[in-house]
Amino acid sequence: MAKSRLFRSTMVVSTMTMLSRILGLVRDMVLMSVFGAGGLMDAFLVAFKIPNFLRRLFAEGAFSQAFVPVLSEYKERFNLVEVQILISRTSGALLLILSLLTAIVIIASPWVITLFAPGFADNPVQFNTASELLRLTFPYLLFISMTAFAGSILQSYGRFAAPAFAPVLLNLCMIGAALIVAPMLDTPIMALGYAVAAAGLLQLLIQLPQLWQQRLLVAPKVDFKHEGVKRILRLILPAIFGVSVTQINLLLNTILASLMMSGSVSWLYAAERLSELPLGLIGVAIGTVILPSLSASEAKKDDVSFKKTLDWAARLIILVGIPAATAMFMLSDVLMQALFMRGEFKLIDAGMSGLALRSMAGGILGFMLIKIFAPAFFARQDIKTPVKIGVISVVANMIFSLIFIGLFYLIDLPLHGGLALATTGASFVNAGLLYYFLQKKGIFRFEAHWKKMLGQFMLSNIAMVTALYFALPYFPTHGAQWQRIIALLIICVLGAVVYGVVLLATGFRPRQLKHG
Known part of the structure; x- marks a missing residue:
């Protein structure tokens, strides 16, 4: 029965994620058609990427990986009242930290843009627009982090549909803003900033009814001395590197791309979005589903079930990951021409984005494997190992960036392609080291049937x-x-x-x- 539920849960998450990714693709087609690649679109993408990056670090990344194992342990050891107290104290701490961070970034948005997109300083209009957009988009981090917190609770109780459906609302809001609201504004791109903030709130609201049904909708209360909160905080800080290193690498690419020719941020964004299609449909879906299962197996000290779950996840990942990476590489230009070449997104933009996708495609399998290997450590509350690997991967990405940018310069190719290729190399460093230590610690290895x-x-x-x-x-x-x-x-x-x-x-x- 448990095995059947695991498969059904994966199908639910994968189906909802497919709907979200399809709408996300439509969203990007609309945005590129309406706003084009370069200039103000680059400004929005940077302003959106900053809270989105932090979302993946604090919410879907490090926080979920730190919170779910502790919540699973409380479910196994304590009664409902203790679980409710843990949720209340954790949400209070998370809400306080995020509120302070949001206020600071809104006040200091020009300095934040200078840090994350130093190349914009040479273009006052682009810089000021990015700063204003960041003030609109950053509250999204607060809303979506609380959404991810609610989703982690529901997923631990086998409720996967609502959390998986939530991203659909972001895509619908942004499509509506681009087509309906943008033409009404003096600066049309600002409509996307309002849409992002509104979508974050909507995604939180749709989680609440199911939390109420589970008797887990409790008022936040700040208590940093609570045993569970202290454990989560000890796990979350180092987990930022352990699980979200891919996003750190992509953000580093954005910083470097802002220093390159206009449009480089948009070209990399288009490539990232397409490479995330298979990653979201399979990698994220399976990673989301197996974490509660692995955490429960670890709480019961059931090593056999733990290894079987990882083996099952790896089979699905490799079954889809290898053909996805290969097809993305071969169809890179065709994908960009078919999906994005319309309106303000020209043939040259399709070619530049295609180059980025070819360079990034090889890393799809690496990204997918990270999504299942990293949770194996976090389920065991082993933070040190993935943190060390994360640091190595970030350093590797920096080294690869310098090497490949230099190589692309020598052979006279657009430099943003070198950034994408560096991300691919870093993903395999990360996935390879995670597997090495899984095998070394006797947690998991590919057996003879592989x-x-x-x-x-x-x-x-x-x-x-x-x-x-x-x-x-x-x-x-x-x-x-x-x-x-x-x-x-x-x-x-x-x-x-x-x-x-x-x-x-x-x-x-x-x-x-x-x-x-």
Whole structure:
């Protein structure tokens, strides 16, 4: 029954995430069409990326990884009243910290923009717009962090639908703002700032009814002396590096991109958004679902169940991650032309974004593996190991950035491609070291049955690459956008069918994906 629930929960999260990602893709198509790539769009993306980056660090990243294991332990050891007290004290501490941070950033927004986008200082209009947008977007961090807190509670109690659906509201708000509100304003891009703040509040509100049903909607109270709060705070500070290192690397890329030619931030953003499609559909979904399960297994000291859950997650990740990375690499230019080339987003923007996506595509598998390997440590409340690995990965990203930017300069390629390639290299450093220590500590390793499976996956990917290679010349570079989108869908379906058929022909069966 538990195994069945785990699979059903993954499907729920994956389905809701798919809806969110599809709407997110529509959102980005609308934004690029209305505002283009460069100038004020770069200003918004920086102003949005700062609270979004901190959201992934404090909320969906470090906080969730620190909070869920402690909450799972309280569920196992104590009664409902003690769990309610833990939730009350934790929400009070989180609310106080985030409120203070939000107030500071709103007051100091010009200095924050100078720190995160130093290249904007040469363009007063872009700099001032980014500063004003940051004042509008930063309250999103407060709302969305409380949303993630509520979602972590619901996920620990097996309620995954509402937390997974919440991001849909952000996409709807931003689409509506771009199409309806922006034309009414003197500075149209400001509409997106209002939309982000409103979406954060809406995402929080839809979580509350289910918390009430679970008798877990309790008033916040500040008490930093509570045993559970102290443990969470000890876990959360180092966990920032352990689980959110990918976001730190992407933010470093944004800082460097602001110093490059106008449009570099937007081109990298478009590539990041597409690379996050498979990551969100599978990597984030599985990582979200397995953390409560791993934490419960650890609380019961059930090592067998712990390893089986990790093995099951790795099978799904690699099944999807390798073809996703390969397809993104091959279809990079086609994806940008089909999805974004419209209105203010020109052919040159599609080519520049395609270069970034090709450089970033290889890291998709690495990003996915991080999403399942890091929770294995946090479920065991082992913070030191992923923190050390996170620091190494950030340093590796800096070194790779210098190397690849220099290389791209020497061969006369746009420098933002070197930043994207550095992110790919850092992701594999991170994932590789996480696996090394999982194996060294006897927590998890790829057993003998993986040899045959990896062979099956590789043969299927070779067949898919061959199919895509022969199909690509038929893609209509010119013509209406709907024609390009239909051609893209046909090519993608062809690749997926070939991959699936060859995988079955090699002897792989769906039952191999069963938990345990």
